Amino acid sequence: MGLKEWVYKRSPLPEMWREHMAEYYAPKNFNIFYYAGSLLLLMVALQFLSGFLVLAHYIPSAENAYNSVFGIMYDVKYGWLMQYMHIDGSSLIFVLLYVHMARGMLYGSYKAPRELVWLIGYTLYLVFMAESFFGYVLPYSNLSYWAGTVITSLLKSIPFIGGWVTTIARGGPGISGDTLGRFMALHVTLVFILILGLIAVHILYLHKVGSNNPDGIDIKENKDSDGHPLDGIPFHPYYSVKDLSGFGVWLFIFSAIIFYAPTFHHIFLERTMSTPANALKSLPDVTPPWYLSPFYAMLRSIPNKTGGILVMVFAVLVPFILPWLDRNPVRSTRYRPVTRIMLIIFFINFFVLAWVGEQPPLPKFFLTERLGTAIYVGFFLLLPIVTMFEPTRKPPARVRYRAH
Amino acid sequence: MTEDIKNTQKSIEPQTSPAVITRRRFLTAMTAVTGTAVAGAVVVPMVQSLEPTAAASALATTTVDLTPIEPGMQVTAMWQEKPIIVINRTPEMLATLDETMQKGLLKDPNCTVPQQPPYCKNKYRSRIPEWYVGIRICNHLCCIPHYRPKKGSVAPWWLGGFHCPCHGSMYDLSCRVIKGSPAPHNMAVPEYEIDIAKKKVVVTHMYPLAHLC
Ligand code: HEM
Ligand code: FES
Numbered sequence: 001m002g003l004k005e006w007v008y009k010r011s012p013l014p015e016m017w018r019e020h021m022a023e024y025y026a027p028k029n030f031n032i033f034y035y036a037g038s039l040l041l042l043m044v045a046l047q048f049l050s051g052f053l054v055l056a057h058y059i060p061s062a063e064n065a066y067n068s069v070f071g072i073m074y075d076v077k078y079g080w081l082m083q084y085m086h087i088d089g090s091s092l093i094f095v096l097l098y099v100h101m102a103r104g105m106l107y108g109s110y111k112a113p114r115e116l117v118w119l120i121g122y123t124l125y126l127v128f129m130a131e132s133f134f135g136y137v138l139p140y141s142n143l144s145y146w147a148g149t150v151i152t153s154l155l156k157s158i159p160f161i162g163g164w165v166t167t168i169a170r171g172g173p174g175i176s177g178d179t180l181g182r183f184m185a186l187h188v189t190l191v192f193i194l195i196l197g198l199i200a201v202h203i204l205y206l207h208k209v210g211s212n213n214p215d216g217i218d219i220k221e222n223k224d225s226d227g228h229p230l231d232g233i234p235f236h237p238y239y240s241v242k243d244l245s246g247f248g249v250w251l252f253i254f255s256a257i258i259f260y261a262p263t264f265h266h267i268f269l270e271r272t273m274s275t276p277a278n279a280l281k282s283l284p285d286v287t288p289p290w291y292l293s294p295f296y297a298m299l300r301s302i303p304n305k306t307g308g309i310l311v312m313v314f315a316v317l318v319p320f321i322l323p324w325l326d327r328n329p330v331r332s333t334r335y336r337p338v339t340r341i342m343l344i345i346f347f348i349n350f351f352v353l354a355w356v357g358e359q360p361p362l363p364k365f366f367l368t369e370r371l372g373t374a375i376y377v378g379f380f381l382l383l384p385i386v387t388m389f390e391p392t393r394k395p396p397a398r399v400r401y402r403a404h
Numbered sequence: 405m406t407e408d409i410k411n412t413q414k415s416i417e418p419q420t421s422p423a424v425i426t427r428r429r430f431l432t433a434m435t436a437v438t439g440t441a442v443a444g445a446v447v448v449p450m451v452q453s454l455e456p457t458a459a460a461s462a463l464a465t466t467t468v469d470l471t472p473i474e475p476g477m478q479v480t481a482m483w484q485e486k487p488i489i490v491i492n493r494t495p496e497m498l499a500t501l502d503e504t505m506q507k508g509l510l511k512d513p514n515c516t517v518p519q520q521p522p523y524c525k526n527k528y529r530s531r532i533p534e535w536y537v538g539i540r541i542c543n544h545l546c547c548i549p550h551y552r553p554k555k556g557s558v559a560p561w562w563l564g565g566f567h568c569p570c571h572g573s574m575y576d577l578s579c580r581v582i583k584g585s586p587a588p589h590n591m592a593v594p595e596y597e598i599d600i601a602k603k604k605v606v607v608t609h610m611y612p613l614a615h616l617c
Binding site: 146149150153154156167168171172173174178182279280281282283284285286296299300302303304305306308360361362363364366 | 451454455456480482485487544545546547548549550558559567568569570571572574583584585586587588617
């Protein structure tokens with residue numbers, strides 16, 4: 001008996017390989033939006049690598065955190081490279097997350113039978129928000145300090161136990177070196193492990209029900225004599241090779257950003273990150289990173305503390321129930337023009353909210369903020385009604401596909 | 405091997421007899437109860453290990469010297485890890501306090517919410533009209549508002565006051581919150597003593613009814 005055979009008999013891997021790669025049939029009409037999922041896997045791996053290497057030099061204390069982060073940038077050999085990989089990587093992960101989610105919304109991927117794939121995916125998005133928040137408090141810059149203060153103060157509005165939860169989260173009455181210790185523990189162990197676990201569950205749940213596609217039709221309804229979907233192709237080698245070429249293009253873009261626009265005009269790395277924490281001074285532009293700023297704009301659009309917090313929590317959580325808000329049995333918005341137009345308005349509005357969230361909080365922006373909030377909330381309120389009555393075209397029986 | 409197991413199983417009482425079922429239920433219940441108790445006993449120290457280690461603030465007082473603060477100037481000092489602001493308000497600045505009230509700009513113009521000690525429950529929110537002493541923490545989510553005394557500096561109608569960089573809460577020169585701000589209440593005023601002859605302010609302790617943020 002050869003060694004290979006000996007291992008095969010004892011290993012679960014060959015079977016897993018068949019189930020998830022060689023014999024996982026995916027629709028053959030995937031388009032460019034379908035790269036985002038595998039690119040996210042790549043970015044999480046790279047984030048782990050660069051994070052591991054910067055962690056080796058980071059000191060979680062009020063006295064040393066800020067200087068140790070500057071040391072990584074200026075003294076550690078190639079420290080700047082690792083640091084920019086980590087900073088730009090986190091922004092690009094959110095770019096990919098938004099593309100990935102927008103794809104799911106355009107093609108109705110959240111609808112039956114993929115509701116759990118959507119729920120697990122959206123949970124991942126929320127966990128990523130937490131991960132990046134803990135991460136940007138660690139350098140103990142002015143922005144870190146005030147972002148940490150504001151976000152932990154939100155916890156105070158939890159009924160009854162809010163005050164206690166806030167103290168536990170901060171490790172004291174305010175943000176301090178003690179906060180850095182526990183945020184680092186969360187950032188590198190608990191939350192990161194949660195991300196890895198959720199990714200595995202996300203993909204297992206997807207593979208149980210199979211991938212959706214831009215036409216939103218069920219490829220399992222047309223099978224050949226072997227029982228394989230006629231419109232499906234095995235993930236390996238077809239999509240594995242396609243995804244690898246996607247990795248190449250993506251890494252090219254990623255390196256171009258790291259080398260030529262590392263702060264991306266101070267969108268990926270805000271200016272307020274380069275002043276140390278100061279309990280006596282909040283700098284003029286304490287705005288959250290771009291990927292959280294739509295929610296921040298909604299928080300401050302309401303001239304009432306509780307009201308603002310409720311609107312923000314609603315805005316963050318409402319996409320969870322998207323699978324049940326959409327009442328149209330047809331999945332893809334290719335055949336539902338009204339929903340598609342609403343979605344496009346929703347996406348543009350999300351950008352506007354992100355932009356206005358980055359502006360100083362002056363009265364002249366109130367109108368834009370409130371209008372943006374109304375459109376965001378309005379989309380989710382209108383969706384159940386529109387999707388019940390909207391004109392719908394009949395999707396084709398087989399996927400639309402041009403061989404190449 | 406398998407034969408052996410089969411034989412042993414045959415020799416004991418049938419798996420479905422009432423005695424066996426009662427015993428199993430009993431064991432399951434016991435395990436569940438003990439398990440919960442142990443888990444609870446472990447969780448308590450785990451959560452408590454996260455509590456702050458030392459009493460964070462030694463309950464100290466802070467004294468601010470008023471001599472260098474000329475009319476129109478402000479000074480920020482640390483008191484129990486919180487910024488305290490002292491402003492020497494000019495007559496023009498004091499006049500804006502009536503103007504904000506007349507124009508109906510304020511959420512709580514008469515300071516009915518006890519955000520200040522009773523002796524500061526007036527439009528100046530201070531013991532002595534010129535001297536404002538307060539905690540410089542935004543009542544919304546704890547940022548430090550910027551001092552913007554110049555008219556028209558934040559919006560065309562601006563009369564001077566504080567503007568928070570975090571979510572744009574606005575306050576007048578007595579730190580009373582302006583309508584349209586996300587902050588619910590006026591900024592807190594602590595308990596303090598002021599001695600004009602000796603030119604000093606001593607901030608003693610937090611006014612217990614005031615809500616910081
Ligand atoms: C790090 C985070 C994530 C990773 C690594 C990840 C990974 C993947 C991968 C590899 C696929 C299959 C390939 C593809 O269809 O693109 C997939 C599909 C999917 N993901 Fe994610 N995902 C993540 C986050 C999310 C989020 C935040 C959502 C939604 C809120 C989501 C919803 C979905 C849905 C609905 C599908 C099925 C799409 C379809 O078949 O059309 N995922 N994901
Ligand atoms: S903390 Fe001042 S407005 Fe939110």
